[in-house]
Amino acid sequence: MYLSEQIDALLQRQLSSWPVARDNYAALQQLPMRSVSLAHSEVILQYNPVRRRSSGARVDAASLAARPCFLCREHQPAEQEMVEWGGAYKIQVNPYPIFPAHLTIASLDHVPQRLEPRRIDQMLQLALELPDWVLFYNGPRCGASAPDHMHFQAGCKGFLPLCDEVVDPALWPDDELIEASNDGFIGFTQRLDRPLFFIRTESRPLASFYLARLQVAMMLATGSADEPMQNVLCWHEGDYYNVVVFPRRKHRPDCYGEGEGRFLLSPASVDMGGVWTIAVQRDYDTLTATHLQDIINELCADNATIVRIIDNFHKT
Ligand SMILES: [Zn+2]
Numbered sequence: 001m002y003l004s005e006q007i008d009a010l011l012q013r014q015l016s017s018w019p020v021a022r023d024n025y026a027a028l029q030q031l032p033m034r035s036v037s038l039a040h041s042e043v044i045l046q047y048n049p050v051r052r053r054s055s056g057a058r059v060d061a062a063s064l065a066a067r068p069c070f071l072c073r074e075h076q077p078a079e080q081e082m083v084e085w086g087g088a089y090k091i092q093v094n095p096y097p098i099f100p101a102h103l104t105i106a107s108l109d110h111v112p113q114r115l116e117p118r119r120i121d122q123m124l125q126l127a128l129e130l131p132d133w134v135l136f137y138n139g140p141r142c143g144a145s146a147p148d149h150m151h152f153q154a155g156c157k158g159f160l161p162l163c164d165e166v167v168d169p170a171l172w173p174d175d176e177l178i179e180a181s182n183d184g185f186i187g188f189t190q191r192l193d194r195p196l197f198f199i200r201t202e203s204r205p206l207a208s209f210y211l212a213r214l215q216v217a218m219m220l221a222t223g224s225a226d227e228p229m230q231n232v233l234c235w236h237e238g239d240y241y242n243v244v245v246f247p248r249r250k251h252r253p254d255c256y257g258e259g260e261g262r263f264l265l266s267p268a269s270v271d272m273g274g275v276w277t278i279a280v281q282r283d284y285d286t287l288t289a290t291h292l293q294d295i296i297n298e299l300c301a302d303n304a305t306i307v308r309i310i311d312n313f314h315k316t
Pocket residue numbers: 069070071072109110111148149
């Protein structure tokens with residue numbers, strides 16, 4: 001059976017046999033959503049109180065060490081099933097969804113979140129084998145709620161506005177690309193209101209090569225041996241691998257918190273992809289396009305860093 005069919009069957013089974021998942025997916029359908037227009041892109045706000053566990057989570061080393069890892073089998077509910085993939089990952093239904101169908105794809109081993117070259121290849125292969133899904137990856141310092149346990153996530157296609165916006169050929173004139181070949185390209189744009197790198201190619205080796213070089217270029221630009229701060233989206237569509245990398249500089253905005261003038265936001269891949277999950281009703285009611293753009297500008301890499309990344313990319 002194809003992987004995508006196994007996953008469809010897994011979803012069906014879990015939604016009928018696991019009350020927590022069933023209730024949260026049913027609740028998701030009733031969640032308030034509203035659209036906000038940034039200058040050149042659309043953003044959807046989703047009021048999703050069960051995500052408070054994620055947007056409010058402590059991810060410092062001491063808090064992580066003190067908590068049972070929710071991606072390790074021994075701490076997962078008995079009802080949570082898995083589909084094993086490649087002898088390396090377990091694909092599971094995320095019981096606290098943002099997407100109408102939402103998966104967690106975690107390493108079988110408790111090893112740190114890091115987008116190493118073999119992880120890049122696995123992500124691309126998974127995207128190919130899961131044609132109805134968008135994979136995403138949150139760096140350990142900017143959005144991963146389990147930075148100590150390697151994992152991707154996946155959401156059903158057709159949900160993130162950015163995935164449709166970013167493939168518009170008008171955004172990618174030949175003479176503005178960072179590098180291109182007959183098989184595809186890597187480019188950078190700010191035209192969708194946040195800085196992003198985009199890789200589009202029919203060739204998996206080329207996608208892997210561009211993304212691995214981008215990792216090095218970002219590390220050099222920040223002068224850190226740690227993984228660069230990033231959020232990544234990856235999907236396969238009509239023969240093309242598509243990879244979006246949002247270069248980040250900050251995990252949470254200065255306005256993070258609750259109360260007057262504060263917002264409980266921990267933006268990661270899904271938010272950068274155009275769906276902002278809001279755990280607090282007041283935030284949902286009051287967030288404006290200006291707030292969102294200010295937060296994006298504060299969290300994403302600045303222009304000087306982008307210039308260095310592109311320069312480094314050419315040298316790697
Ligand atoms: Zn773990």
